[in-house]
Amino acid sequence: MSNKILVTGATGNIGGPLVQELKALGADFAVMTSKPGATIAGVETRHGDFGSVASLTAAFKGINTVFLLFPLVENKVDLAKNAAAAAKAAGVKHIVRSSGAGADSTTTFALPKLQGEIDDLLAATGIPTTFLRPAGFMQNYVAYQSQAIKDGAIYMADAGQAQSLIDARDIAAVAARVLANPATHAGKAYTLTGGEAFTGEQAATTISAAIGKPVRHVSVPTEAAVATMNQWGMPPFIVNVMDSLNKIVSAGYASGVSPDVENILGRKPRTFAAFVGENARVWK
Numbered sequence: 001m002s003n004k005i006l007v008t009g010a011t012g013n014i015g016g017p018l019v020q021e022l023k024a025l026g027a028d029f030a031v032m033t034s035k036p037g038a039t040i041a042g043v044e045t046r047h048g049d050f051g052s053v054a055s056l057t058a059a060f061k062g063i064n065t066v067f068l069l070f071p072l073v074e075n076k077v078d079l080a081k082n083a084a085a086a087a088k089a090a091g092v093k094h095i096v097r098s099s100g101a102g103a104d105s106t107t108t109f110a111l112p113k114l115q116g117e118i119d120d121l122l123a124a125t126g127i128p129t130t131f132l133r134p135a136g137f138m139q140n141y142v143a144y145q146s147q148a149i150k151d152g153a154i155y156m157a158d159a160g161q162a163q164s165l166i167d168a169r170d171i172a173a174v175a176a177r178v179l180a181n182p183a184t185h186a187g188k189a190y191t192l193t194g195g196e197a198f199t200g201e202q203a204a205t206t207i208s209a210a211i212g213k214p215v216r217h218v219s220v221p222t223e224a225a226v227a228t229m230n231q232w233g234m235p236p237f238i239v240n241v242m243d244s245l246n247k248i249v250s251a252g253y254a255s256g257v258s259p260d261v262e263n264i265l266g267r268k269p270r271t272f273a274a275f276v277g278e279n280a281r282v283w284k
C-alpha cells in the first residue's frame with residue numbers, strides 16, 4: 001500500500017534533519033510550511049497554517065501519514081484541535097506526533113501537562129497515533145546559550161541535577177523510521193533521550209575542553225530564573241512553561257535514560273561530546 005507522508009515543522013530543529021532522513025530512506029513525502037511562498041528545495045511543498053482548519057485540510061489531502069509538530073505557542077492546544085479536525089476531514093490514516101518527555105495531562109507541571117493534553121486529543125481522533133516524547137535538545141546549547149558560553153558561563157536553574165539531553169537529529173532519525181513504517185508503531189509512545197545523563201557542570205567542562213577556554217556552570221534558583229526571564233520581557237506563557245521545565249530538572253526528573261532510540265535505530269544515540277565537537281566553532 002502506498003504511504004504518502006506529510007512533514008509539518010519541516011524547517012525546524014527536528015523537521016530539517018527529518019527531511020534529509022526521509023530522502024535517504026527514499027520515502028514518498030511532502031512538507032508543509034505556514035510561510036506564504038516558501039518552498040523546500042527538491043521536495044513537494046504544501047502550504048498550511050495550524051491556525052486554519054481549511055488550509056490544513058487542503059494540505060493533508062491524499063496524505064496517509066502525517067508528522068505533527070506544533071510550535072511552542074500559547075494557543076498550541078487550539079492548533080492541535082485544528083490539526084485533529086483536518087486529519088479526520090482529509091482521511092489521514094496515521095498520526096506521528098512530536099510531543100515531549102513526561103507528557104501527561106494529569107501532571108501539575110505546566111509543559112508536560114500541555115503536551116499531554118495535546119496527546120490526549122490526538123488519541124481521541126480514533127486515528128492510529130504514535131507519540132514521540134523527546135527530552136531536552138542538545139541544540140539548546142547552540143540556540144540559547146551561545147553568548148553566555150562565549151562570555152564564559154552557563155547559567156541554569158538545575159540545582160546541579162543531570163539531564164539526558166538528546167541530539168534533535170536522533171529524534172528525526174526515529175521519526176523517519178516510524179513514518180516510513182507507521183503500522184508497526186501504531187498506539188506506541190516512545191521516550192527519546194540521549195544515552196547518558198550529565199550535569200550542567202559536566203557539560204561546561206566538555207565545552208570548555210572543546211573550545212580551549214574556561215566555561216563555568218552557574219546554578220541559579222528557579223525563582224531567580226523567573227525574575228530574569230520577566231526582566232527580559234519574555235511572554236508570561238513562555239516564562240511559565242520554562243519555569244516548569246526548570247523545576248522538573250531541579251527535582252532530578254530529567255535524568256532518566258530510555259532505551260527507545262537505540263531500540264528503533266539499532267545504534268547508540270549521538271553523544272554530547274560528539275555534538276560539542278561538531279559545534280565548537282559556535283562558542284569560540
Ligand SMILES: NC(=O)c1ccc[n+]([C@@H]2O[C@H](COP(=O)([O-])OP(=O)(O)OC[C@H]3O[C@@H](n4cnc5c(N)ncnc54)[C@H](OP(=O)(O)O)[C@@H]3O)[C@@H](O)[C@H]2O)c1
Nearest residue numbers: 009010011012013014033034049050070071100135136137
Ligand atoms: N527544545 C527542546 O529542548 C524541546 C524538548 C522537547 C520538546 N520540544 C518541543 O518541540 C517543538 C519544537 O520543535 P523544533 O525545535 O523542531 O521546532 P522549531 O525549530 O521551533 O520550528 C517550529 C516549526 O513550526 C512551524 N510553524 C510555526 N508556526 C506554524 C503555524 N502557524 N502553522 C504551521 N507550522 C508552523 C515552523 O515552520 P514554518 O515557519 O515553515 O511554518 C517550524 O518549522 C515544540 O513543540 C517544543 O515544545 C522541544
